[in-house]
Amino acid sequence: MTRLMTGAAALALMAGGAQAGDLTLQLKWVTQAQFAGYYVAQEKGFYEEEGVNLTILPGGPDIAPTQVLAGGGADVIVEWMPAALAAREKGLPMVNIAQPFKASGMMLTCLKESGISDPATDFAGKTLGVWFAGNEYPFLSWMNTLGLSTEGGPEGVTVLKQGFNVDPLLQKQAACISTMTYNEYWQVIDAGIAEDDLVTFKYEDQGVATLEDGLYVLEETLEDSEKVTDLVGFIRASMRGWQYAAENPEEAAQIVLDNDETGAQTLEHQTRMMTEIAKLLEGSDGTLAEADYQRTVDILLSGGSDPVIQAAPEGAWVSTITDRAFD
Amino acid sequence: MTELHLGRTYWFLQNIQVVAGGIVALVATHWLAPTAAPLLAVWLIAWLFNAWLAGFDTPATRAVVPIIFGGTIILLWEMAVRAYAIPTVILPAPSQIAASFAANTGILWTDFVQTILKGALTGWLIGAAAAVLTAIAIDRSPFLQRGLLPIGNFIAALPIVGIAPILVMWFGFDWQSKAAVVVVMVFFPILVNMVAGLRATDAMQRDLMASWAAPYGAALWKLRLPAAMPFLFNGLKITTTLALIGAIVAEFFGSPTRGMGFRISTAVGRLDLPLVWAEIVVAALAGTLFYGIVALIEKKVTFWHPSQRN
Numbered sequence: 001m002t003r004l005m006t007g008a009a010a011l012a013l014m015a016g017g018a019q020a021g022d023l024t025l026q027l028k029w030v031t032q033a034q035f036a037g038y039y040v041a042q043e044k045g046f047y048e049e050e051g052v053n054l055t056i057l058p059g060g061p062d063i064a065p066t067q068v069l070a071g072g073g074a075d076v077i078v079e080w081m082p083a084a085l086a087a088r089e090k091g092l093p094m095v096n097i098a099q100p101f102k103a104s105g106m107m108l109t110c111l112k113e114s115g116i117s118d119p120a121t122d123f124a125g126k127t128l129g130v131w132f133a134g135n136e137y138p139f140l141s142w143m144n145t146l147g148l149s150t151e152g153g154p155e156g157v158t159v160l161k162q163g164f165n166v167d168p169l170l171q172k173q174a175a176c177i178s179t180m181t182y183n184e185y186w187q188v189i190d191a192g193i194a195e196d197d198l199v200t201f202k203y204e205d206q207g208v209a210t211l212e213d214g215l216y217v218l219e220e221t222l223e224d225s226e227k228v229t230d231l232v233g234f235i236r237a238s239m240r241g242w243q244y245a246a247e248n249p250e251e252a253a254q255i256v257l258d259n260d261e262t263g264a265q266t267l268e269h270q271t272r273m274m275t276e277i278a279k280l281l282e283g284s285d286g287t288l289a290e291a292d293y294q295r296t297v298d299i300l301l302s303g304g305s306d307p308v309i310q311a312a313p314e315g316a317w318v319s320t321i322t323d324r325a326f327d
Numbered sequence: 328m329t330e331l332h333l334g335r336t337y338w339f340l341q342n343i344q345v346v347a348g349g350i351v352a353l354v355a356t357h358w359l360a361p362t363a364a365p366l367l368a369v370w371l372i373a374w375l376f377n378a379w380l381a382g383f384d385t386p387a388t389r390a391v392v393p394i395i396f397g398g399t400i401i402l403l404w405e406m407a408v409r410a411y412a413i414p415t416v417i418l419p420a421p422s423q424i425a426a427s428f429a430a431n432t433g434i435l436w437t438d439f440v441q442t443i444l445k446g447a448l449t450g451w452l453i454g455a456a457a458a459v460l461t462a463i464a465i466d467r468s469p470f471l472q473r474g475l476l477p478i479g480n481f482i483a484a485l486p487i488v489g490i491a492p493i494l495v496m497w498f499g500f501d502w503q504s505k506a507a508v509v510v511v512m513v514f515f516p517i518l519v520n521m522v523a524g525l526r527a528t529d530a531m532q533r534d535l536m537a538s539w540a541a542p543y544g545a546a547l548w549k550l551r552l553p554a555a556m557p558f559l560f561n562g563l564k565i566t567t568t569l570a571l572i573g574a575i576v577a578e579f580f581g582s583p584t585r586g587m588g589f590r591i592s593t594a595v596g597r598l599d600l601p602l603v604w605a606e607i608v609v610a611a612l613a614g615t616l617f618y619g620i621v622a623l624i625e626k627k628v629t630f631w632h633p634s635q636r637n
Contacts, residue, residue, distance in 0.1 A: 064596045070416040083596070090598045092416065132589075133596030150584070160500050161589055163492060163581040171496055 023230055024055045026065045026074035028213065031058045031260040033245075033273035034182060035078065036252040037100060041241025043255045050233030056259075061164045064133055069094060075221060076234065081211040081296050082137030082308055088316055089309050093219040096317035098235045098325075099292070100242055102284035104209035105276065106138060107202040109185055110176035111169060111193075119201055120146060125154045129162035129169065129177035137308045139178065141299045142208040166191065176201075182276035186269065210296040212280075214288070222318065236325040239286040246281050249274035287322040346375065362410045366403055373399040419601045427601035428608060434590070435609050442587040443613050445502035446574035450509025454570075455563060458514050462521035463547070476522070483515035487573060491580040500581050505588075508577040509570045516569070517562035524558025525551055557632050560625035567617045571610060 027035050038056055041047055047054045057074060059065060065077035066087040081096065088094055108119075108128065116122040123146065130139045140150065149156030160174050166187045168174040179185040181202070189195060203209040215235070221227050245252035253270035293316075300308040349371040357364040377395050380388045401421050407413065408420040415423065428435065461479070465472045491508050498504035528551050536546040578588025587606050594602045629635055 064598075066598055067416055067595065070414055070598070087598050090415075092414075092598060132593040135596075136593070159584045161578075161582045161584060161593070163495070165492075167492075167496060168500070168581070173500060 019053065020226055021051050021053045021230055021233075022055070023052055023076060023234055024057060024074045025234075026057045026063075026068045026077040027059045028065055028078045028080070029059045030262065030264070031256060032183070032265060033249075033253055033256050033270045033277055034180075034213070036245040036256050036274055036277065037238055037242030039241075039255050039259045040245045040252050041237045043258075044241065044244065046237035046240045047234065050237045052230055052233045052237060054234065058261075061133075066092060066094065069216065069218060075217060075227070076231070077216050078213050079216050080135065080138075081214055081293075082141070082300055083135070084214065084216050085297070085300060085309050085313050085316055086137060088313055089311075094216045095219055095222065095315065096214045096216055096288055096293075097222075097231060097321040098215045098238075098286045099211060099288040100215070100239065100284055100286050101211065101213040101280045102282060102289075102292070103280045104138075104203050104212050105181040105280050106209070106212065107179055107181060107185070107200050108176040109169065109179040109188055110199045110201070111172065112197050112199050114175035116175060116199060119206060123148055123157050123176075125157075126175040127158040127160055127173070129160045129174040131162050131178050135178075137300065138203055138208065138210045141210070141302065141308060142203065142206060145208060145299070145302060169193075182273040182280070186272055190269075208299055210299055211288075211292055219315075222320070228321065228324075231321050232324045235286055235321055239325070242281055242286075245274060246278040249278065285322075285326060287319065287326065288317050293317060345378075349375075366406050366410065369403060369406065370399065373402075416598050416600050419604055423601045424604040424608065427599075428605040431602060431605060434602075435605060437585050438587045438590050438606065439609055439613065441502060441583075441585045442505070442574050442578065443571065443617075446505035446577070446586070447509055447570040447617075449502070450506035450574065451513055451566060451570040453506065454510040454513035455517050455566070457510065458517035458562070459521055459559065461514075462518055462525060465518075465522055466525040466551075467543070472522075476518075479515045479518050482511060485511065487512065487576055488580075491577045494577070495581045501583055502586075505574045505577040505582075505586075509573040512569050512573040513566035516565050517559070520558045520562030520565075521555060524555025527551075527554045527558060556629045557625075557634065560621065560629065563621050564618060564625070567621055568614050571614050571617070575610065 025038060027038075029035075031039070035056075038054070042054055042056065057068075059078075065074070065079045066083060068074050069077045070087075070092050076097075077094075079094075084094055084096065110116045114126065116126065123143075128139075130136050143150050143157060150159050152158040160168055162168060162174075162177055166177060166179070166184050169177045169188060170191050170193070177184070177188075179188065179200075185200065188198065215238075217231065221231070250267075250271050252274050253267055256270050256274075257265055257267060297309075297312055301312065349367075353364060353367055353371065356367050373395060377392055377399075380395070381392050404418075405420050405422060408418060419427075461475060465475050487508065490511060491504075494507045494511075495504045498507050532550060532554075533546070536550055541549070575588040575591065578586045579592050582589040587610060591603050591606050594600070594606075626635060
């Protein structure tokens with residue numbers, strides 16, 4: 001009993017110990033140039049100038065950012081909109097406060113020898129590699145718009161749960177695999193497959209692109225005026241970081257490497273990634289464009305028998321933070 | 328009877344302190360943390376009732392006491408989730424898990440067949456057969472004994488997260504690669520037990536066989552294999568749970584879109600935690616059943632062994 005009491009007291013102290021300006025950011029994936037803007041802003045002192053003390057938590061294959069947010073492990077998370085809206089429908093009140101990425105970097109990369117040239121006609125009967133843990137939603141939406149079942153068979157597509165590498169394509173276990181323009185595609189190239197032997201289908205080109213790498217918080221965070229001030233500073237500094245990273249890809253890649261505790265990344269790969277990420281940032285100052293949001297929602301709703309979300313979300317994004325940051 | 332009666336009185340005297348302490352704790356909790364009071368009350372009442380029941384040592388109470396204990400834990404879990412409004416993504420209530428279980432029986436059955444029957448059971452049978460044959464080979468030849476045992480030991484030390492992706496490359500995405508992971512996991516424990524079992528006969532018994540001029544095969548079949556059975560079943564029982572764990576975890580490294588490991592890892596990403604817990608319930612039930620069946624076969628096969636006598 002007494003131990004319980006002291007525990008409760010300690011917890012209360014810890015909660016009181018959080019300083020004003022403290023924010024925790026949970027990334028969607030491991031430390032890499034995909035998140036260079038945040039690392040650059042931290043390294044260059046942009047957050048300090050805004051009075052924000054930011055802690056960046058790298059993600060990984062076994063980390064679902066939405067779950068971290070729900071558990072109170074982070075104030076802000078980087079997440080893709082399909083997963084965020086699906087979580088919102090599941091009763092987790094998360095809100096988009098900024099959208100640094102304008103374009104989607106997702107694509108299917110196929111071996112030319114598999115004979116696929118047109119998604120509308122050539123996917124049927126093929127095996128495709130897909131990531132799960134919330135990243136399957138854009139793919140499922142796309143297959144629905146093509147009218148393909150994901151249950152296999154000659155008329156549908158057979159789905160493989162792709163691991164964290166590009167092996168299924170290299171070993172020809174799948175005709176196509178999911179890749180990001182800035183990461184896995186280059187892993188395939190680095191594995192010795194020539195670009196001419198590959199066919200790629202970008203979600204952007206197929207008209208099924210959904211918003212990626214937005215910044216999300218819980219609704220209750222937006223009711224705390226101090227937190228909102230911190231978030232405004234955080235967004236302003238982050239976008240400065242992104243701008244700097246896009247203009248100086250090599251320096252940004254080096255900063256990312258310095259922050260990578262795993263030592264798994266190389267400068268060449270990170271510089272290339274930063275160059276590709278810069279293309280996705282073009283045309284966004286961090287403010288969410290309503291047309292992009294609407295397109296994402298429409299794609300997710302067009303799920304046929306099994307849509308990703310059942311109803312159009314209400315209040316899933318706010319412009320209050322970006323408005324205050326950039327006026 | 329008087330002894331029993333004295334025992335009951337003694338029990339009451341012992342527990343009067345507990346009752347008093349419980350009441351004090353309840354009152355204190357009621358003042359300090361009102362939400363926790365009902366939880367503590369339920370716990371105390373169930374505990375006292377169980378302690379009182381345990382005083383009667385009959386088959387009926389022996390069956391009921393653990394059921395009451397388990398039921399109390401589930402009841403407290405449900406109460407705690409409601410009292411403290413714990414979010415579903417952190418810990419779903421048992422009622423939610425039960426509802427998810429009932430709503431997804433089709434999915435759960437598909438996953439059970441894919442992971443337990445195809446992956447775990449196939450791998451376990453192949454691994455056990457290979458281990459028994461290897462053990463007999465080791466027993467027959469000292470040369471193999473010096474070579475094979477260290478290799479078996481080495482295989483046992485391989486981390487599953489390291490071999491699973493490699494086996495997925497070799498055997499493809501479907502259940503075959505999961506069975507291969509299970510084979511690797513269960514092989515060594517069964518091998519070690521079987522090798523020990525084949526040495527379990529004593530010199531007197533072996534001399535008797537020799538005095539009847541029994542060839543190696545006959546001595547093995549009639550004396551040493553039966554004598555090894557308790558050891559073999561020990562290995563088989565230990566590896567039932569290993570096989571389940573291996574088959575489920577192997578699915579994290581690439582799988583078709585069915586299977587318990589697939590469902591557990593992907594449903595977390597979809598924040599469908601009740602389904603994750605429903606899968607965990609299936610895994611727990613399957614594991615218990617699997618172990619129980621092996622233990623039952625053991626009872627039938629090694630009825631002669633002292634450990635089976637009641």
